[in-house]
Amino acid sequence: MHHPLSAITYFRRNPGKVLPMGFVIVLSVFLIASISSLANSIDRTILTIYGYTNYFTYVIPQRVTQRVPEEQLAVIRDDARVERVMEASLFFTNIKTVMGQLPFVVLGLEPEDRAYLTGRIGTSLLSGRMPAEGMPEAVLSEALARNKNVKIGDVIAGPTDEGGIAGSPVPVRCVGILKGTVWIAMTTKSFCDATFLTAPRSTVFTTRNRADLTAVNEDLMPARRRTQGKLSPSKVLVLSRQNLINQVRDSLSTLFLIMGFVNGTVIFVIALMSGMLSNIYFTQRMAEFAVLAAIGYQRTRLVTRIVGETFLLTCIGWAIGALVTFLFLSAFRTTLFEPKGLFVDPLDPFAYRYTIPIPFSITLFAVATIALRLMRLDPVTIIERR
């Protein structure tokens, strides 16, 4: 049994007053959560695309040599946690991302290394076959093939590739699709060595225990270079996951700063507008509050009522806004965002965290102004005016 003055009763019986304000709150939560989620998806996208760095690490020679110098390789091999060290040749194919086209590595490996690495990643052929030795052929993982919109038989890199370091002097065709979510592309080392004569040869290594990969990377070459690692930065570069994360986060930090400022401004403006809207509605209900005060309702009770109504409405609006955001991002994740290389998490806590100040700031803004008027309310002046 609801009290006649309960917020729920008021909401149910006054949709014309409640819905416009609720709609503003829903829209503001949707706006902020979607923008934050999409912005944060850049970070997520990079880490998804380069997800293979969870399984192995690249070491590439600096420009002075074509291969990783032997004494540097020895350092890697000497680490007891390292399981396998492989030499890879490579070329690049372009992929679609939200930042435009990015080059994605196609690893040229010896057959036994390729078999080892696919097993390590936990993938296997879904359809087609592995590339034949020395032939311009490659296998792609499902996610990569979907992004490039290629199927078996299509060219994944050729002389006409646009811009950057991607491409191949001879058209390279997709001959197999690998299952799984890890983005990976492989070809034969013999093809790369014969085709990309001057391209540097990289070293790929894995650890016996996957969890040790981060520690080994840090020991070899600390990501922030704050301390000296075992490898020489003048001779090699370690392309570890930590490096990737640092680079991405550093480049996005300004974006997040701007986004935080924009979100803060949006929240302030919405709180201001909602506060004004609340004040208009409150003015229309002045007689109601005057009569309640006259018949003995304490001012504190009336203020509590306004706080309760406003906060409940903003919370309901927030919940609906969050739900709308989730449904929107879920609905368009696979059909719109992922094909464009944008990996959105509809439940990204980062995005929803940005919207939490909305109900509080709206309530604070509305209540601060209304409470002041309520505490000064003289019921007689209102009753006599009517």
Add this chain to the structure above:
Amino acid sequence: MLGCERASLAYTDGERTTYALRDVTVTLAPGRFYGIMGPSGSGKSSLLYVLSGLKPPTEGSARFGGFVYNQHSSADVTRLRREKFGFVFQQPFLMSYLTVAENVVLAAPQVDRAARDKAARFLDDLGLSDMIHKFPSQLSGGEKQRVSVARAMMNDPEVIFADEPTASLDHANGHRVVDTLAAWRTRGTVVVVTHDPEMLADADEVLLLRDGVLVESRPPESLPSEPKALHRTGTVAPI
């Protein structure tokens, strides 16, 4: 006992001070029906506001029993109104989004099943049993005012204050409302402000005010039946 001693209510606008009530002393006994009469601007409503604690007197004091209003906080006076007083205003002031029953029950000290049953009984007594689930917009003016009377009775008040409760009603509805209020004197004091002497025919005593001053109190039988006649007696200034 309800009353005020040497109570004045003054409004200051810049350097000009206007007295709505001036030096009024009155004591109202329990179980009686009092009328307050006078022309517009004579201070009738002001006296009601002072007696009910809705306005603190600028000079003098008002009290209910041993509770002297200006010796207590505003919250205490508000609590007194909630627990001991009932109010009927010139306009019914019903909440448009609440049903008739809900409008009545919100004056109860505790909103529970018993309060709802009690509200239903009051509304039945006032001939509004069919209106319980209707909204104020579906009622006539007289029906709305009767709902506000039921609301005033919900907390079993020791005093009901009614400020021009019949002003916007027709004759029949006006009488019905005043009769209902008058009947409450068996349970408490009734104070009715009105222009119309006919509405106070059943009152125990009528207080006559002019220019904020209590001129005299009379039994209703001595009042002329027409308001204009009241002015001709010289007791109350012409409207």
